[in-house]
Amino acid sequence: MDRKDKPWWMLIGSGKFTVNSAWELVRQEANNEIMNIWGKGVPFKVSFLMWRIWRMRIPIGEVLKSFDNLFINCTDSNSVWRYFAEAAGIQGPFVQLKQVIEVWWKAECxxxxxxxxxxxxxxxxxxxWKRRNLIRHGSNMTIRAMxxxxxxxxxxxxxxxxxxxxxxPNTWPEMVKYLEKYRPLICSKTVIWKAPSSNCF
Known part of the structure; x- marks a missing residue:
């Protein structure tokens, strides 16, 4: 294949990308912490966006040039990260996107x-990312709404x-406190077996 025709957005350069081959592409990362992206219960579109961002597979030039600035360093993005991090007891600095993600993944809790x-x-x-797209199309999303x-x-x-x-709980800080204090209620039942008396025979 001519180098200029290489599909740079893929993991491999063969052009093979079907439903049957999707797992073959992802399994290369099976022993990597990036597999945290594919958590059970997370909508696929969210996980796929995370994977694209982690691999810098978003085909928008200006984003690639200011990746960390968009997702971490701009004032509004940083405020959102800090709101959730402070309640979770996660310490900064919040400078690089991958570093922040890994801090969350490895946090003791x-x-x-x-x-x-x-x-x-x-x-x-x-x-x-949703807010960024809304702004580009003439709309907006407040920090509170985010x-x-x-x-x-x-x-x-x-x-x-x-x-x-x-x-x-219906707020993040309360949810963190609830799960920190949560202790499962374990119920037990005692069953005692007694040998039948001789009169039963």
């Missing part, structure tokens, strides 16, 4: 929070991941 921490960056990035949208997605994920848990 309660067991139930671990799965939420892995998907939170994906939901944040998805809303930042936070509410991300929180709704986290609540939905929470209910999908832990359907047996009731009383889900």
């Amino acid at each position: 309660a067991v139930k929070l671990k799965s939420l921490f892995k998907v939170t960056p994906a939901f944040i990035i998805c809303h930042i 936070i509410l949208g991300i929180t709704r997605q986290l609540i939905w994920f929470f209910k999908t991941k832990f359907p047996w848990m009731s009383g889900v």
